[in-house]
Amino acid sequence: MTPPRVSHRAGRIAAHRYADFPVGAGDMDLRGDGSPQLRVTAAVMQRTRPSPALTLGYGDVAGDWSLRNAVAELFGVDPGDVIVTTGASEALHLALACTTDPGTSILLPTPAFPGFAQLARLLGLHPTWYPVPGVLPHRNAGEPMLICSPHNPTGVVSPHAAPGDGWTIWDVSHTAFAPDDLAAIQRRLTATGVVVFSLSKLLRLPGIRVGCLITRNRAFADAAVTVKTHLSMSASRLSQHLAAEILADPATVPELAQRAQRIAADRDRIIDAVTSAQNLQLVAGAGTAGTHLLLQTLAGSDAAGQLRAAHIVGLPGTVFGGAADTARICFAQPVDVIDRAVKRLASL
Ligand SMILES: Cc1ncc(COP(=O)(O)O)c(C=O)c1O
Structure with a gap:
């Protein structure tokens, strides 16, 4: 009997690890x-004593309110517009899954963070590549587009508005902690704008795996929460607690x-x-x-x-x-x- 093989789409996914490039x-x-x-991380970790009830159970799929409130304050948005995810990686997966259908096209930057191409492939999308640096491309009506700004790997910053109509996924995971840069994120939250952000990157704790999706589009938010129920359910509550405590510390x-x-x-x-x-x-x-x-x-x-x-x-x-x-x-x-x-x- 021929043993079953892994699916073609999984077999075509490529992943690099830092260990592939040894030092x-x-x-x-x-x-x-x-x-x-x-510096504040060590102090917060020392004094944080999360209760078993808080950290061991499932949490709300959209995230714990302490962290949603803290993120909302950071970006000047409504806490209800924030969905906490397991890293920006899950936010990206959800954003792509809830704005596209298999077999449809999407505008993606190149070169870019490898997750864009690989998740698009996993979801059966047909990317059209646009070069960075370069002028943002025109799009066919309704075509979704992903913009990474500041862009990984170049550090290029894109204009705050996307051309044409259709969903725009803004991956702003590399935004610096500067008031103007954070406030600019609000301008991306149009009815068709979805923001992807990495909280654990911002807090210099990539291992705690906390990210978020921010959107003012209710239909998108409802779909993302439903889909997320079948991916990670709730992000780690211990991680959310730590991130919320760090964000709330005056230092x-x-x-x-x-x-x-x-x-x-x-x-x-x-x-x-x-x-x-x-x-x-x-x-x-x-x-x-x-x-x-x-x-x-x-x-x-x-x-x-x-x-x-x-x-x-x-x-x-x-x-x-x-x-x-x-x-x-x-x-x-x-x-x-x-x-x-x-x-x-x-x-x-
Ligand atoms: C542009 C971009 N988006 C998303 C991610 C994923 O971030 P996270 O580690 O929070 O999952 C990365 C990670 O490097 C990234 O560079």
Whole structure:
């Protein structure tokens, strides 16, 4: 008897892990966020004693009100517009599932966070790719579109309004903690706008897996909550509790604001170093916001390989569906790492 095989669609899904790009002795790890945890996290973890009743049972599928309220305050929206998810990854899955049908088209950026292409494939969608950096594309009436801003891997920021009609999924997971940037998210909440955000990324706790969907469209919100019941049910209540406690601590906002300022200053230092390098350049338009930069070799050679020769480990552009002469680095790093990275990049 022939053993059953895994489905074609599952078999076609690709996933990269950081371990695929190992860091050797003496190498600098710029694959992802290596910045220190917020100081407030340790204090909150010490004093937080969540009750078994709170953390061991199922919670509301749309999320616990303590966290929905805290997120609503952060973005200046109604708590009822916020659905808490298991990371931005689940928010993205729900957003795609509730705005598209199998076999339909969707406009997706390229290069981009790999989850966009892979989830679209899993859901049986037909992506039409639009380049970033570049002008946002026109769309056919009703065609859904995903916009990632600040964009991973380039750091490009998109206009606040999407062209044409149809659902727009705004993945703003890399928004910095700056009042103007957070307030701008409201402008994306039109009747057809859906915002995807990573709370655990913002709080520098990616392992607690808390994200959210924000929308003012009731039909979408109802569908997303129904679908979510069959995915994660409620996000981990312990994680939600921790995130809500951290957001409510008076020390959090100043620390997040300070972190955002430092990251912006470090971005400038890294951009200066790349600009002075002989063999590397920034991908045009890159580096306006976020924590990532996409670098390109001038000679068209393998960018990740060139960085590796200088003992810098980034991620090849191909991970994001981009070209091999590009590589992504993440500059959310401790200060001593930035100092060393600046010297090494400038020498390339
Ligand atoms: C643009 C973008 N969206 C979504 C995610 C997923 O975030 P999370 O870790 O909260 O699931 C990531 C993760 O890196 C990302 O870069």
